[in-house]
Amino acid sequence: MGAAPASRDVTSYGMGLAVPLALFFLVFFVAPLLQLLWLSLHNDTAALHWGLGQYLHFLTDPFSLSVLGSTLLLGAEVTAVCLVLGFPIAWLYQRVGPRLQTIIILIVLLPLLTSVVVRTFAWIVILGRQGIINATLQSLGIINTPLKLLYTQFGVVIALAQVQMPLMTLPLITALSRIDSNLDDASCSLGAGSWRTFFKIVLPLSLPGVIAGCTLTYAAAITAFITQSLIGGGQMLFMPMYLYQQASTLQNWPFASAISIIFLLAVLAVVSVFTTLGRMSRGYGGA
């Protein structure tokens, strides 16, 4: 390997360039995180007495646990909706002409170009009692009384799915475009129908994109404070709002810190499940 010393030089050069960002992370991410951890290990709001009381409180309190559970469930539901709706779009993108591709990309990216607040308010207009859906269904005579869509789990999932859709679609488009189109033809010429080709070839080979998309969508959905709060209203409580209440309204900073740490660990656990699935998927496809 004659090139090895040269490539070592190149990487050390690159490390030097990363120093500013590393310092930035150290000061503005790692340090606050450590402070958060330090704070969470105190039993009183003044942070004078060390102890695991905050964690014990959270883990023995059915209400807190139900908030954590419903938040993780919300993430799973949003991710599932995004995957089911996003995959066909990404698949279609690979099979249309360049002009349609531009249109699809534009539609996919459009949500990213408007503020989350604007998008969320649009959903309030659509889902409200006098909103577009209820007005349309009533004028068609399908329903007599307005459906309750806003301030429901369903409403939050739908709104979040739309808001987070690009995070799913973009990795999927990338993953699908990496698949050699000859593989489709090869599968077909070997006698496989389109469903077999999809489940045996396209889906397994797009798994890296599926996992990346799911991880991003999941992480974004469970931490989406604005959309969760506005569409969920007062009736639905998820971790970000719970945390906000404890920190801002009740000034219980140690408990809020403990909530953050637990939430962080829960998210990391779910993400590592996705990653493990991804690693296992290398062996996927065994007929």
Added chain:
Amino acid sequence: MAEAQGGRSLVVDAVTHRYPSGALAVENINLDIKGGEIIALLGPSGCGKTTLLRIIAGFIAQTQGRIIIGDDIVDTLPPNRRAVGIVFQNYALFPHLSISENVAYGLAARGIDKATRQREAQRLLDLVQLPTMSERLPRQLSGGQQQRVALARALAIKPSILLLDEPFAALDKNLRLDMQIEVKRLQRVSGITTLIVTHDQEEALSMADRVAVLSQGKLEQFGSPSDVYDRPQTLFVNTFVGASNRMPGVVVSADRTAAKVRLDAGAEIIARPASGALTEGGRVTVCIRPEHLQFVGDETGFAGVVGMSLPLGATVVHEVTTADGSGVKISQARIGETRTLESGAAVRLAPLAPSLANAFPTTL
């Protein structure tokens, strides 16, 4: 010979394909291929040979004409119902499946049970001489090995027709020869009617029973390798297959088997009218291969001045400039100490025999 093992015939009947833009991809192609034959579709890139392959496989629906495999018109069948095996240029092995899963893929699609599939996959891997590779992934194999797997995978479905799309283009020269021999051996064993798409004339001539030469979507000639090489029917075939000197001239006299042509380079030679009768006084292009020219000591033939001599190992090629200013190449076998020619030496050249010069009417 191999027909006994059930290679099915393939008829391409007046197939024309037009792109949505209106441009013709292939135009009125007729091929009548017997069961068990190896056919090469030869032509430069963009000549429509790959389009024709994809039409036969069913990936493209032709605008006009029919594809008949055996006794069946297959035009309405999708690719997965045609039982046509394809080896792609990049092999297109499924990267996430093991070698034996790749080979067994077509059998699984046909609902064959796992034990039979594994047995059959192993039999085919033995056939392509990769018996110990079944558990590996495609990326762990070399290019030549991947190609053997691609062949085994295509053969596993017992296809009625085997299509090979530029199968050897990605292999280096030594390996290419091995694989060409290997493919020919497998084809003889299985007796499957085989179509090889290639732009490599040596490959086409060495492997195929018959060669179909295509240019700009049209079939130029369909015949045995020696027909195509020795008796080209068109100027394109003469210059595309093998090297050829093109010398302009005027017909002095002509009948059906021979024409006397006055070359612009300054000699009268006898040439074979390659595409039908020639008219006296008409302009023609005479094609003579470099290996069919000789130096002559007398006053026959045409004069020229040696430009450069290239010793290519077994042969020596001399570049000669003729009186009308055009360049002519002459190739000589290197026997003992072939005389080397000084640059600027005056020489005279003539064809070895009249039948080795082909005359084509010049189209203006």
